Amino acid sequence: MNNEVRVRFAPSPTGYLHLGSLRTALFNYLFARHNNGKFILRIEDTDQSRKVEGAVENLINILNEMGLNYDEGPGVGGELGPYFQSERLEIYKKYCDELLANGHAYYAFETAEELDEMRKVQQMQGKQTMYDRRARVLTENEVKEKLASGIPHVIRLKVPLDTEIRFTDIIRGNVKIETNLVDDQVLLKSDGFPTYHLANVIDDHLMQITHIIRGEEWLTSVPKHIILYNAFGWEIPKMAHVPLILNPDKTKLSKRQGDVATEDYLKKGYLKEALLNFMTLLGWNPGEGEEKEIFTKAELIEKFSIERVNSAGAVFNVEKLNWMNGEYIKNYDIDSLTVLIIPYLNAGGIDTSDLIKTKRVIFAIRSYISKLDEAAEQAKLYYSDVTLTGEHIEIVKSETSIQVFDALAKKIEAITEITTDNFKPVLSEVQKETGVKGKNLFMPVRLALTGEEHGPELGMIAYVLGREEVLKRLRKLL
RNA sequence: GCUCCCAUCGACUAGGGGUUAGGUCAUCACUCUUUCACAGUGGAAACACGGGUUCGAAUCCCGUUGGGAGCGCCA
Structure with a gap:
C-alpha cells in the first residue's frame, strides 16, 4: 500500500482546459492507470485576482468528457482533502510558521514599486533579475516594529547560499544549479494566500504524491521546491518534466496562433478518442519497432511509460490530427457515430428525423470528412x-x-x-x-x-x- | 541580459558505436474510380556545425550555433 503510485493533475482554474494541460493530465492519468496507482485532481486556486466564475465546473466536465476520471478530488472526495487550495489556507499558514521558526523563511516589507525598481537596475547590470535578499539583514526588533505598525508584508524563502542543488528528472536526467542564483521566493503573499511554490510542495507531501509529472515550464523552479522539501525534512517525490507543446513556429503553444482549448477541438468535431490518441503520441511513443499509430485507451495504458517521454518539445500539427480523426470516423461504430453527428447535421439545417436515411447518409459521408463539423456540408446533396x-x-x-x-x-x-x-x-x-x-x-x-x-x-x-x-x-x- | 533545458526528413518520431538511417502525417507521381475523395503502389525528403574518444560515430564527450522555457506578492 505504501508503494502505491500517486500522481496529481493540479491546474489553476482559468476557464478552459489548455491542450498542454490536457496532455499533462493525460500523462498523469496513463501513468497512474499503468501502475495501478491513484490519479488525483487538485485545484490550485490561490490567486484571488484571477478567479473565473464556473471555471472549476468546466474543467471537471472536460476531464470527465475526455474520460480522464480521477480517483480523488473535487466531487469524488478522498481522505487527503480538501482538494481546493483555497480551502487549505490554515495548513499553509501553519507550515509557513514552522519555516519562520526554524530560520528557513523571513519577513519582507518591500512594495511592488520598490521591487520593480530593483529588477530594472539588475537588468541594466546584466544580472539575473531576482530579489536581492535585502530584508534578510533586518534585526528582530525592526521586524517586530514593522509588523506591529501594520506594514504589508510577505514571507520569503531563505535560500541557503554558496552551495548547489542537484536533482534527477526522469525525463531530463541530472540537473544542477547554484543556490546563489535561486530567488528568495515569496511563500506567503501579503493577502495571506500562499504562492504556488509553497502550496504545491506542502500539498504534494500531504497528499502523498509519489511522482510529479508536469510541464517543462516548472523545471527552473524545482530548486526552490527542493529547498523547501529539505527545510521540512520531507522526502522529495520523483519528478518528470514533460516537454512543451509548440506552435508551428516552435514557441510555446498559445492562443494567438490558433485554438488551444480542448473544448474548442471537441466542438469542431474531433473525437475524444482521436484527440487522446494524438496527444499521447505528441512527445511519447511505444518504441521497439512499433509502427502502429492508432491506439485504444486500453492499449495506451498498457504501453505507457514515463521514461519514454521525449525531452524535446513537439509542434502541434493539426494536419496529422485531422488525418487521425478521419481514421477514427471511418472506423467508428455507425450507430455511435450517428448519435455524434446528428447535432452537426441539425446545426447545418438538415432534418434528421428520418433515422434510416440519416444513417445511410452518414455511412456515405464518413470517408469524406475528417472532422464532424464537415458533415453537414457533405450531406447537403442528399437533402437539398x-x-x-x-x-x-x-x-x-x-x-x-x-x-x-x-x-x-x-x-x-x-x-x-x-x-x-x-x-x-x-x-x-x-x-x-x-x-x-x-x-x-x-x-x-x-x-x-x-x-x-x-x-x-x-x-x-x-x-x-x-x-x-x-x-x-x-x-x-x- | 542572466539561469536552465533542448537538437534525426517540412511536422510527429524509431534507432542509440558498424543500419541501404525505419514508420506516420503532409507533399509529388502513378494505379483504381469515366468525377472528387477513399484506397493501393512508388518517389523525393533528415542525423545543425566543429573538435575529440574509437579500427569505426547520427549514436559517447567537449565546444559552437540555433531554438525554447524560466527569471511576479501568476500558476
Missing part, C-alpha cells in the same frame, strides 16, 4: 433540391442526356429498391440501350442527382437517395 446553372443546364438538356434519363427512369421503375451495388449494372444496361457512354452517360446522371460535377460514386448516391427520390430527380428533367 437540385439546382443547375450555366453549362450544367445545357448538358442536362442535350438529346442524349434526355434519352439516358428516360431509359434509366424506366429501369428503376422496374426494380423495387436501389442497393449500394445494383445501380451500376442498371447504368450499364442503359448504356447498351441508348448507345451513350463515358462522360456523356455519367455526368448528366451525376448532375441530375446532385447538381454537382464531383461527389461520391453514383451507386452510393442513388442508394442513399432511395428509389423514389432518384425517380423524382430524373423525371424533373424529362
Whole structure:
C-alpha cells in the first residue's frame, strides 16, 4: 500500500482546459492507470485576482468528457482533502510558521514599486533579475516594529547560499544549479494566500504524491521546491518534466496562433478518442519497432511509460490530427457515430428525423470528412433540391442526356429498391440501350442527382437517395 | 541580459558505436474510380556545425550555433 503510485493533475482554474494541460493530465492519468496507482485532481486556486466564475465546473466536465476520471478530488472526495487550495489556507499558514521558526523563511516589507525598481537596475547590470535578499539583514526588533505598525508584508524563502542543488528528472536526467542564483521566493503573499511554490510542495507531501509529472515550464523552479522539501525534512517525490507543446513556429503553444482549448477541438468535431490518441503520441511513443499509430485507451495504458517521454518539445500539427480523426470516423461504430453527428447535421439545417436515411447518409459521408463539423456540408446533396446553372443546364438538356434519363427512369421503375451495388449494372444496361457512354452517360446522371460535377460514386448516391427520390430527380428533367 | 533545458526528413518520431538511417502525417507521381475523395503502389525528403574518444560515430564527450522555457506578492 505504501508503494502505491500517486500522481496529481493540479491546474489553476482559468476557464478552459489548455491542450498542454490536457496532455499533462493525460500523462498523469496513463501513468497512474499503468501502475495501478491513484490519479488525483487538485485545484490550485490561490490567486484571488484571477478567479473565473464556473471555471472549476468546466474543467471537471472536460476531464470527465475526455474520460480522464480521477480517483480523488473535487466531487469524488478522498481522505487527503480538501482538494481546493483555497480551502487549505490554515495548513499553509501553519507550515509557513514552522519555516519562520526554524530560520528557513523571513519577513519582507518591500512594495511592488520598490521591487520593480530593483529588477530594472539588475537588468541594466546584466544580472539575473531576482530579489536581492535585502530584508534578510533586518534585526528582530525592526521586524517586530514593522509588523506591529501594520506594514504589508510577505514571507520569503531563505535560500541557503554558496552551495548547489542537484536533482534527477526522469525525463531530463541530472540537473544542477547554484543556490546563489535561486530567488528568495515569496511563500506567503501579503493577502495571506500562499504562492504556488509553497502550496504545491506542502500539498504534494500531504497528499502523498509519489511522482510529479508536469510541464517543462516548472523545471527552473524545482530548486526552490527542493529547498523547501529539505527545510521540512520531507522526502522529495520523483519528478518528470514533460516537454512543451509548440506552435508551428516552435514557441510555446498559445492562443494567438490558433485554438488551444480542448473544448474548442471537441466542438469542431474531433473525437475524444482521436484527440487522446494524438496527444499521447505528441512527445511519447511505444518504441521497439512499433509502427502502429492508432491506439485504444486500453492499449495506451498498457504501453505507457514515463521514461519514454521525449525531452524535446513537439509542434502541434493539426494536419496529422485531422488525418487521425478521419481514421477514427471511418472506423467508428455507425450507430455511435450517428448519435455524434446528428447535432452537426441539425446545426447545418438538415432534418434528421428520418433515422434510416440519416444513417445511410452518414455511412456515405464518413470517408469524406475528417472532422464532424464537415458533415453537414457533405450531406447537403442528399437533402437539398437540385439546382443547375450555366453549362450544367445545357448538358442536362442535350438529346442524349434526355434519352439516358428516360431509359434509366424506366429501369428503376422496374426494380423495387436501389442497393449500394445494383445501380451500376442498371447504368450499364442503359448504356447498351441508348448507345451513350463515358462522360456523356455519367455526368448528366451525376448532375441530375446532385447538381454537382464531383461527389461520391453514383451507386452510393442513388442508394442513399432511395428509389423514389432518384425517380423524382430524373423525371424533373424529362 | 542572466539561469536552465533542448537538437534525426517540412511536422510527429524509431534507432542509440558498424543500419541501404525505419514508420506516420503532409507533399509529388502513378494505379483504381469515366468525377472528387477513399484506397493501393512508388518517389523525393533528415542525423545543425566543429573538435575529440574509437579500427569505426547520427549514436559517447567537449565546444559552437540555433531554438525554447524560466527569471511576479501568476500558476
